[in-house]
Amino acid sequence: MSERMFPVHSSGRNAKPHPTRIPWSIADKAYSVYSARHGRQQSLERLAERGGFHPDEMDEFYPAWREETSEIAALRTQLAAVERWVDDLQSGLFINCVYCGFRYGPRDTHVESLDDPKATASMRDALTAHVQRCSKHPLATVEQRVVTLEKVLAGVAWTSTTGLCWCRNGDDCADEPQCIDAYAALRPPPGGK
Secondary structure (H helix, E strand, O other), X not given: OOOOEEEEOOOOOOOOOOOOEEEHHHHHHHHHHHHHHHOOOOOHHHHHHOOOEOHHXXXXXXXXXXXXXXXXXXXXXXXXXXXXXXXXXXXOOOEEOOOOOOEEOOOOOEEOOOOOOOEEOOHHHHHHHHHHHOOOOHHHHHHHHXXXXXXXXXXOEEEOOOEEEXXXXXXXXXXXXXXXXXXXXXOOOOOOO
16 A cells, blocks of 8 residues: 655755655645645645645644654554565465564474474474564563562462461561562562563
């Protein structure tokens, strides 16, 4: 999907560096200010035929035009990468990790896994093995949290009077700071992850 582009003159009074073509939607925002001030004698289409706005006019009519144009260009680049990724998936040629960009294709015969680094794997097995070691995958955070919680729970004992005692000293717990630290480790981190 490609948006119609609008020309911007290549020079202007004291013009900062700028693109010479911008998305039509950005030009339309500038045109709404232009037409409110100067009327609609010239349509946006006619302005485009005549070479578009000068950069200083764009600055006056829509000051955020440079930043928005850059952002749209960056988003289009990201969209193109995602579309290639979807094409790969739909064609059955590659599997992809959405978190780090790992790709595994039909010509790849081996995959690193936690069990056997020289194992031959199916596409599904390759992705499964990758997820187990991908530091950007949300499961990596969950697995680390499970390890931490298992260590903390190994030091937990139940008492009849206080409930939980983190240092297994029961009713005679003298290490209150350690118990508080252990309790804090069980609480979810900020953001709930």
